[in-house]
Amino acid sequence: MSLITTGLGQIYNGEFLRGFILNIVLCLAAFLYSLRLYLDGRTDGLFFVVLMLVFLFLKVYSIGQAFVRSRQLGSAYTLRKYNKLYVYAVFTIIFLVLFIAPGQIVKQHILIDTSGTHPFRSAKARERYLRLYDREAQIWPIPSDIQMVDTSFGQTFVRISGPAGAPPMVLIHGANATSLMWAPNIEVLSGNYRTYAPDNIYDLGRSVFTRKIKTPDDFVKWLDELFNALKLEGRIILIGQSYGGWIVGQYLLRHPDRLEKVVLLAPATTVLPFRFEFLERGVLGSLPFRYFTRSMMFWVLDDLARKDEASRRLVEDLAENIFLGQQCFKPKQLVNPTVLTDQELHSIKVPALFLIGENEKIYSARKAIERLNRVAPQIKAELIPNAGHGLTLTQAELVNRKILEFLRQPGQ
Numbered sequence: 001m002s003l004i005t006t007g008l009g010q011i012y013n014g015e016f017l018r019g020f021i022l023n024i025v026l027c028l029a030a031f032l033y034s035l036r037l038y039l040d041g042r043t044d045g046l047f048f049v050v051l052m053l054v055f056l057f058l059k060v061y062s063i064g065q066a067f068v069r070s071r072q073l074g075s076a077y078t079l080r081k082y083n084k085l086y087v088y089a090v091f092t093i094i095f096l097v098l099f100i101a102p103g104q105i106v107k108q109h110i111l112i113d114t115s116g117t118h119p120f121r122s123a124k125a126r127e128r129y130l131r132l133y134d135r136e137a138q139i140w141p142i143p144s145d146i147q148m149v150d151t152s153f154g155q156t157f158v159r160i161s162g163p164a165g166a167p168p169m170v171l172i173h174g175a176n177a178t179s180l181m182w183a184p185n186i187e188v189l190s191g192n193y194r195t196y197a198p199d200n201i202y203d204l205g206r207s208v209f210t211r212k213i214k215t216p217d218d219f220v221k222w223l224d225e226l227f228n229a230l231k232l233e234g235r236i237i238l239i240g241q242s243y244g245g246w247i248v249g250q251y252l253l254r255h256p257d258r259l260e261k262v263v264l265l266a267p268a269t270t271v272l273p274f275r276f277e278f279l280e281r282g283v284l285g286s287l288p289f290r291y292f293t294r295s296m297m298f299w300v301l302d303d304l305a306r307k308d309e310a311s312r313r314l315v316e317d318l319a320e321n322i323f324l325g326q327q328c329f330k331p332k333q334l335v336n337p338t339v340l341t342d343q344e345l346h347s348i349k350v351p352a353l354f355l356i357g358e359n360e361k362i363y364s365a366r367k368a369i370e371r372l373n374r375v376a377p378q379i380k381a382e383l384i385p386n387a388g389h390g391l392t393l394t395q396a397e398l399v400n401r402k403i404l405e406f407l408r409q410p411g412q
Helices: 008-012 016-040 045-076 085-112 123-139 179-189 216-230 243-254 276-285 290-300 302-307 309-328 342-346 365-375 396-408
Strands: 145-151 154-161 168-172 194-198 236-241 259-265 352-357 380-384
Touching (some): 008 085, 123 179, 145 216, 168 216, 168 243, 216 243, 290 302, 290 309, 302 309, 342 365, 352 396
Parallel strands (some): 168 236, 236 259, 352 380
Antiparallel strands (some): 154 194
16 A cells, blocks of 8 residues: 555554655655755756655655554454545545645746746846857857847747848747757748747747746737737748747648748647657656756757767757756746647648658658648648758758748749
């Protein structure tokens, strides 16, 4: 019984107080871990190891002591009045609440508090991250205007490039990234288009959210408000990569009238669900340890890492940027991306291009193209050779050319 819930074996043996104390101590350890993680962002190895040893000791002690005590009591033991199934169930529920709820309360509190250095954990964290961000911004290859745009969800940081008066193109980056991910593509794309590259309001970067993003409709509303605030004239070319591709797909379904053409670059889910291995590695990668973040990035960007030494260093830098973001920003849960139904895909009338690397890790590239060809043949779907999830980096020149060719074709 102690294997199910620490202290439950003691309760069965009539040692209610001992079982309750074991339960509270374990929950207190979980609370301290959550407090350190959510407020500080740093979970050094020693701190983590000590807490894991506490968890293990309490669990082993609870099981071992309950077993020894039950042998001592033997068959002469008379069950107490509280030895009832519903008491065990209530005790287990209370344990789960005490184990999980305090950390969630801390997390929700810091997200609601938008004063001071929000969305960063502290002034020091803000300084650390923005110093790196501004240094990385020097890779942006062309002159750009910078705007902080007000929406009901907060202020959105936007990089604006290309000739004024040219057709508008909006670029939505992937999760755990910023507008800077478009640096290898922006010069070519801005040749004949007015490009707008925002930092996702609910991700890393310089945007500052004041309302939590809870649903796909929230992302759609944010984008719509952003377009209005930027006073984008005419129909918009909307491009998204990975998680940004999923956001683009959600906007496409709700506001096709505002869009001229759409480009989906290896969009998160949208066409197929994530592979289990990607989810598994993603969970580990979200832990506040550099090793797991680095392992996740080198797996998902394997093609880029193997391309050459400069590309390998780029993957190292990307992993370090994500790890620093985990430490510096308040933790928040992104909206889970969803797979579009056959009917939703078939209903898309706006000309759309789907590009995916042949070695994609998040789901099968060939199966994704097969599904689109079957249920939505109006969407132009192509494989990018020698590329995986980082196709805009690994094959930047080819991806740029494919996008521009698609945009030049009338009615496609």
